[in-house]
Amino acid sequence: MKKINVAIVGATGMVGRTFLKVLEERQFPIDTLYLFSSARSAGSSVTFNGHDYIVEELKEDVFDRDIHIALFSAGGEISAKFAPIAASKGVIVVDNSSYWRMDPEVPLVVPEVNPDAVKNHKGIIANPNCSTIQAMVPLKPLNDKYKIKRVVYSTYQAVSGSGVRGIQDLEDGVKGDDNKFYPHPIAYNCLPHIDVFTDTGYSKEELKMINETMKILDNYDMKITATTVRVPVKNCHSESINIEFEEAFELSSLVKTLEEMTGVVVVDNISNNEYPTAIDCSGKDEVFVGRIRRDFSVDNGINMWVVADNIRKGAATNAVQIAELLLSYDLVQ
Incomplete structure (x- = not known):
């Protein structure tokens, strides 16, 4: 080469x-x-x-x-x-x-x-965007196979996504010092506020996830909504993703589709309390998926938990x- x-x-x-x-x-x-x-x-x-x-x-x-x-x-x-x-x-x-x-x-x-x-x-x-990247890797094969109708993103994003100032605010807050960067304390707290708010009521981070998903998957008719939250975690973003498909599926086949996707690691054994966590995924390049289960409130829906290192893969x-x-x-x- x-x-x-x-x-x-x-x-x-x-x-x-x-x-x-x-x-x-x-x-x-x-x-x-x-x-x-x-x-x-x-x-x-x-x-x-x-x-x-x-x-x-x-x-x-x-x-x-x-x-x-x-x-x-x-x-x-x-x-x-x-x-x-x-x-x-x-x-x-x-x-x-x-x-x-x-x-x-x-x-x-x-x-x-x-x-x-x-x-x-x-x-x-x-x-x-970091939160979009980690969602796209597992969504791609599912969209190819079952055709995604609607996505609901709820994110739990680490302070490293804000750079050194975010990490410093968390460390200072744990010591009892005042926050200097975030609008509210991040230590022992969750802030439903990433980037600035727009006149739609959505933050720019939420709109990024919505618009970027459509562009990457080349489907501007896909129904997508998002709530993005900053959490007191140093590194790795976690996401709860709810997906509704056009096509019916067998859950075991869907999981196998995820397992076969390049860049995805399925960690989903709830009997042994095995699921992706930020601490376990930090420093790694793969996207980790777990808590894969049917959404019984719709005909063809699932929930899954997706974690990745936002500074590396993101x-x-x-x-x-x-x-x-x-x-x-x-x-x-």
């Missing part, structure tokens, strides 16, 4: 550092690595594959060099400005912000779900998998 030149934008952030960890673990074939950040973090040193790299300040001219793929995780404003600049220089951008996700010209990709979408990129590929790992797809499809020039 040929080696390529890779840039990380937002290299010193939580996801940026996880990009590097995942690239190293998966032995991604990097020839030259470039690390970019804000002026505040520029000049710091980061170790990758046993070598120290100096982080550069992100400027408009940094892509005037031979870079093949750039992984962005520096927020929407940075992506809005710098992703088109990079793409204009022939760089393929994989962006972790929400800025490009609903752009009809930008593929929104979960590699296990819609890998061929990367072939339609015009220089920018969007990484979906962000960094999914982006690296997209980069691997670009290589496998020979899309990197």
Whole structure:
């Protein structure tokens, strides 16, 4: 496999550092690595594959060099400005912000779900929202087999989804200190409030899940609703997903379909209290599914519990998998 030149934008952030960890673990074939950040973090040193790299300040001219793929995780404003600049220089951008996700010209990709979408990129590929990514992996095979009619998402999202400030608020709250980031204490509490509220009454996080699900599964008639909640857990998002299908199913066959899906691990043995938990799933790249059971309130419905590491599969790992797809499809020039 040929080696390529890779840039990380937002290299010193939580996801940026996880990009590097995942690239190293998966032995991604990097020839030259470039690390970019804000002026505040520029000049710091980061170790990758046993070598120290100096982080550069992100400027408009940094892509005037031979870079093949750039992984962005520096927020929407940075992506809005710098992703088109990079793409204009022939760089393929994989962006972790929400800025490009609903752009009809930008593929929104979960590699296990819609890998061929990367072939339609015009220089920018969007990484979906963390809570959407982990839902898509088990929903895809079920939709293919039984045709999803309606989805109800209820999420229990870790503070790491807010970055270091969210983690700090939780740690401070446990010590009895006041919250500085969240609008209410997160320690020993649940906040039904992720991102800002819109005039619909839904938060932006809830609308992301709804709209991104439709785009990834290419079904804008699918009925979807969501309630997203921040919980006092450091890492890993958990989701209760209620699904109503068009087609009838045998539960054992449905479970087998999930077990055969790439990227899904079924953990569902309630007689031994075995089901996915945030602590058990942290640091892993798979999506874990359990508590799979019929919803007896509708003809063809199920409930299931879905847990994944939101920093890895929900962000960094999914982006690296997209980069691997670009290589496998020979899309990197």
